[in-house]
Amino acid sequence: MIDRTREHLIETYRKKAKHYDITCRLYPAPGYPQRGQRRRAVQALGLRPGDSVIDIACGTGLNFPLIEDVIGPTGRIVGVDLTDAMLARAQDRTETNGWSNISLVQADAADFDFPAEADAILSTYALSQVPDCAEVIAHGAAALSAGGRWAVLDLKVPDNTPGWLTQAGTATVRPFASIEEWIMRRPWDAIRAAMQEELADFSWTELFFGTAFLASGSRLS
Numbered sequence: 001m002i003d004r005t006r007e008h009l010i011e012t013y014r015k016k017a018k019h020y021d022i023t024c025r026l027y028p029a030p031g032y033p034q035r036g037q038r039r040r041a042v043q044a045l046g047l048r049p050g051d052s053v054i055d056i057a058c059g060t061g062l063n064f065p066l067i068e069d070v071i072g073p074t075g076r077i078v079g080v081d082l083t084d085a086m087l088a089r090a091q092d093r094t095e096t097n098g099w100s101n102i103s104l105v106q107a108d109a110a111d112f113d114f115p116a117e118a119d120a121i122l123s124t125y126a127l128s129q130v131p132d133c134a135e136v137i138a139h140g141a142a143a144l145s146a147g148g149r150w151a152v153l154d155l156k157v158p159d160n161t162p163g164w165l166t167q168a169g170t171a172t173v174r175p176f177a178s179i180e181e182w183i184m185r186r187p188w189d190a191i192r193a194a195m196q197e198e199l200a201d202f203s204w205t206e207l208f209f210g211t212a213f214l215a216s217g218s219r220l221s
């Protein structure tokens, strides 16, 4: 079952990869403040020059410029994603920008062997698609350096939204998966609980009328 879901997801993102950077500007709706939300997520990592950052489910690498701006050439990014075609776009971005400090790894986030002593881990608009998201958070938290930070930005259903409206809204956002499954599973609750459990200084901020959240924290001492 998980394999079928995973294969479907890879096929979907293979089709999306070529035009992802353009179409994602409409995600989850035209005019959605996605770029501002990405900036906030990167700020939540408290990065410094020379830091090492793991971008989980990095897609085409849309976060890379924001991270590179802070860590500079002495820092390091490891981008991890399940879909080869998305990583190919991330590789194009890396070469176009002349960044020599980025490694890309094709892996399921649930199986990824986090390198020890990472300064920061980021995941944007992706972790709620990973069935084992709580395990991914725990594995990442264990790999962080002392004081290292984890930040997750993702979509959610606003609290108190009527069921019919939720379905209508998310149908445009998640055509690739079972909308009902995503709504019923409420992955943002699992992400919140896991981050609260695994991290110190846990912070949870709802964004844009509760349609997204930014969760972050530091490695427990």
Ligand SMILES: C[S@@+](CC[C@H](N)C(=O)[O-])C[C@H]1O[C@@H](n2cnc3c(N)ncnc32)[C@H](O)[C@@H]1O
Residues within 6 Å of the ligand: 009, 010, 013, 024, 056, 057, 058, 059, 060, 061, 062, 063, 080, 081, 082, 083, 086, 107, 108, 109, 110, 123, 124, 125, 126, 129, 130, 131
């Ligand atoms: C909506 S895109 C987000 C990409 C990127 N993080 C961004 O902010 O633009 C979701 C990405 O998650 C990846 N993905 C989904 N499930 C995954 C998993 N279990 N492990 C690794 N990557 C996964 C997909 O291949 C896709 O590139």
